[in-house]
Amino acid sequence: MIDQVWLNGEWLAPEIAKISTYDRGFLLGDSCFETLYFNGREIEGKAEHLQLLKKSIEVLKIENVLADDVVFKALEAAETILKEEKITEASVRLTLSRGLGRGAEVLGKPNMVLQMFEIGAGRPFSALKLITSPIRRNETSPLTFIKAGCYGDHLAALRFAKDNGGDEALMLNTKDNVAGLAMGNIVLVHQDEIITPPIKDGVRAGYMRTRVLQQANKQALKVTERSVSIDDILSAKYHIFGLNSLWGVRPVASVDNVRMPIMNAVLLG
Structure with a gap:
């Protein structure tokens, strides 16, 4: 894993980026995600993946989510980090949970996380x-x-x-x-x-x-x-x-x- 994590609009060291044990994504799987591919030059399909994430958000009816342009800029920043680190292939994961709460009760705002993972043996994969x-x-x-x-x-x-x-x-x-x-x-x-x-x-x-x-x-x-x-x-x-x-x-x-x-x-x- 790359040593930076984006959490709710901030870039943090992984050991500092914390989410509550009362988060509904942890307790109930009340969350959605997208996995994107970095090919050494760019993160492929940034806009398309954001549209897929929006569809998931609509299905789950998660409210008060960060604006699209904020998330897109986070993906662009991740792209820059990966290029500066000279990473040739990486998985970039966006995860959104509904936030804190138990059962039907929602107590907090959604949590959004962006993580980057270097891929060792990548494309082309074996049959x-x-x-x-x-x-x-x-x-x-x-x-x-x-x-x-x-x-x-x-x-x-x-x-x-x-x-x-x-x-x-x-x-x-x-x-x-x-x-x-x-x-x-x-x-x-x-x-x-x-x-x-x-x-x-x-x-x-x-x-x-x-x-x-x-x-x-x-x-x-x-x-x-x-x-x-x-x-x-x-x-x-x-x-x-x-x-x-x-x-x-x-x-x-x-x-x-x-x-x-x-x-x-x-x-x-």
Whole structure:
């Protein structure tokens, strides 16, 4: 971790930056977050990630949040710090909690934190080995469509995958349709067509998913949003990619020990 933390508008040393044990993010997971990628030159998608954070704030109905321009300037300052430290790759995390309180009672203003973590071995990452998780993505919950702080289901799915010889979990929804990965989105590629599960199936439309689909449209590729079954995945007909802000576009080598065809991640041009 870089030795500076931004807390509620101030840059502090990590040992000085403190949040109360009565914070609702700690007690209840009543929080949301965004993870951004620093590529050695800039933090990618600053404005887009802030819009995603705003969507999460709206879903959670968190009030009295710091203004967008204040947070954007914090991201710009983080960018400067990382460049001055000559960091080549880093994860930048913005976390917002509702503040102090217990149960339905809210006693204080929200807390917002920006942290920076250097990435050791970064892009390109090795191809993923997916294991289908028995834990389902709940497409009836509004929290499914944002990055909420209560990330227990995703972490449990990831642990299941690792315990069974994989390194990432494929998650289905309650109707047996593919919703995504524990830590990202998923796309399937066949010839000149890119297929992605629709939002209604429990997909959180992350930054990298949006970027890939936009780039596909620019390249005149066919983009199809439709429900994807586990049979579609296991047919080994498609080139499959996992997407998130840190990975970028990451190929999938196998699903439930069934080998997948692999192609270069050319989706971003």
